[in-house]
Amino acid sequence: MKAVLGLEDGTIIRGTGFGAEGIVSGELVFTTQYTGYEEALTDPSYKGQILMFTYPLIGNYGVSGNCFESDGVKAEALVVREACPEPSNHLSKRNIFKLMEDEGKPGIAGVDTRMLTIKTREHGTMRAALVNGSNDGEEAVRIAREQPSISDIDLISKVTCPEPYTIKSEFRNADDPVNVVLVDLGRKLSIERSLLARGIDVTVVPATASPSLIGSYDPDLLFFSNGPGDPQQATDAVSAVKHFMGELPIVGICLGHQVISRALGADTYKLKFGHRGANQPVKDLESGIVHITSQNHGFAVDEDSLEETEVAVTQLNANDRTVEGIAHKYLDMFSVQYHPDAHPGPLDTEGIFFNKVLKLAGGKK
Known part of the structure; x- marks a missing residue:
């Protein structure tokens, strides 16, 4: 199948199309991971992006289907x-071509990905557009240029759960159960799995959940998940943090980290090309230990904006010194920018984070 990728700067790349025929647009981003394409493609944080x-x-x-981080690509x-x-794996049920076809998503191969990454x-x-079934590069460029900036799109509403639901852990203490309310900004299923594995009951609520709805579940802790897009779009989640801070312990991962930071008075900004991969070094400022982490984000917390707040930076990216972790100086609130739940990636911080x-x-513990 003919296929062409057009970028907003006028770049036109032709290749071989696979998956679904049609036209899609999004922000072109790259990930440096070697494996874990099932997890990455099904990560809701990639909504609105061409991966x-x-x-x-x-x-x-x-593709086995065992590693999905949501209900689909x-x-x-x-x-x-x-x-x-022709993949080689006894667990495989289909190849990458069939996955994209089944999911109604287009793909393009035969591309100089090194050039595009540089x-x-x-x-x-x-901004980019992929046209499967055509070689019209000028049309692809036009579509790429006409789409809105990712900061202007409400992507969270496209991936959050429609209704609340509760999962009880098989390892729970029936006499003294622990319940966490997970605000779904586009959560990965591995976050749920990590909580359930520690005997924690998980109640998942939509990103727009009101404080009264959240409070009705009588949670022991409030957890804000990862998700796609600009944290400035997560206004309901920011309001929920402000409502419950000082009343409940509050933690977050990735977009949840940015939401908590904004609620505490920090600013966020768009990174030049983001951090996406499974080998990002993060230095813990208290212990001095550098952990290798899994990451997927295009926005970050502005460290300078934390100076007048009651927030301490706890971790920094060892490559570019962007903020990777924060904690409130007096309240039970902390968050990290990377994914301790990993999948894909190293589990160096999974136990440290979720045991806390x-x-x-x-x-x-």
């Missing part, structure tokens, strides 16, 4: 150097 892998071969171990499209048609690093993320969550919620 490009820097690793040249994608799909070689097929959330990235708008897939860009790869080479897509493997271009993105130099010029920053750009359990302790704050009143459970036993």
